């Protein structure tokens with residue numbers, strides 16, 4: 001794709017979804033404004049949230065649906081900040097209308113959706129990316145620095161574990177059909193970390209799921225997310241990774257991600273880390289704080305891509321990779337067998 005704009009301010013942004021859970025619509029528009037782009041429109045069915053958007057960005061165009069926004073606004077980049085099951089249909093609608101698209105994570109729920117989105121972007125000759133802001137989390141930046149330094153040796157295994165014990169909330173994230181399942185919300189972030197750390201293709205995935213413990217107490221009933229989701233990922237390099245996200249684990253393991261190498265381990269929580277290496281009979285532990293996040297790099301890259309043709313960091317093919325793992329893990333858990341990975 002050739003650069004489309006001479007200057008970043010010509011990138012007129014429309015946001016779809018201006019929800020109140022984390023005020024993500026405002027965060028995206030502010031960040032894009034900082035990167036030089038122009039906030040132009042918001043589409044949101046909830047009138048109260050649309051009023052918040054109009055107050056946050058005086059003069060911004062407001063619409064109650066993406067269909068109205070596509071018909072009534074000259075936005076040329078659309079950002080989707082909506083529940084997970086809407087990402088693929090909304091992206092396809094915007095891509096087919098010839099608009100560039102940034103989709104919040106997860107890119108989509110199934111591999112087939114990712115493939116359809118990538119094909120639609122190619123057909124329309126527009127950009128497609130996913131907001132993997134955590135690609136620039138301080139923790140993964142530090143982990144990559146430590147792995148590249150060789151201090152923990154060759155990466156053998158990456159274990160990601162999150163959650164604890166507690167009833168799923170009433171929000172849409174606890175609905176399996178809307179969110180994709182327990183592994184999708186945070187799992188996509190930690191898998192994206194893992195793919196950076198291992199740097200090798202996935203060959204197969206085995207998934208496990210415990211269902212039904214919380215369902216009777218949840219507003220979502222049978223559609224409640226799994227109590228626990230678990231995946232084992234095998235890489236071509238012979239490394240492997242595990243992902244566990246649980247709401248029934250009263251004794252969740254220490255550390256959000258643990259990278260085991262031939263000479264040592266790098267273990268991190270969101271803000272802190274430990275480097276544990278063997279020195280003869282001694283075990284040396286170095287503790288530290290993770291460097292600051294650099295999330296601003298995401299939209300700096302989008303603006304530079306659309307104005308100067310700088311390569312995209314988060315390509316749609318890259319965004320497809322963690323979704324492929326999640327999709328295989330879900331199907332594997334249902335079918336009770338290991339599934340082979342396929343790269344497009």
Ligand SMILES: NC(=O)c1ccc[n+]([C@@H]2O[C@H](COP(=O)([O-])OP(=O)(O)OC[C@H]3O[C@@H](n4cnc5c(N)ncnc54)[C@H](O)[C@@H]3O)[C@@H](O)[C@H]2O)c1
Pocket residue numbers: 016017018019020021022023024025043044045046049065066081082083084086090104105106131133134185
């Ligand atoms: N990258 C991050 O750090 C990060 C952080 C939080 C949320 N997210 C992601 O952002 C997305 C939204 O999450 P949230 O917490 O903001 O949810 P939310 O429930 O607060 O907001 C979603 C909004 O989308 C609106 N909406 C639903 N369907 C729509 C449609 N068809 N057209 C237009 N608007 C529609 C809803 O009315 C709601 O206001 C999810 O994909 C989530 O995973 C990412």
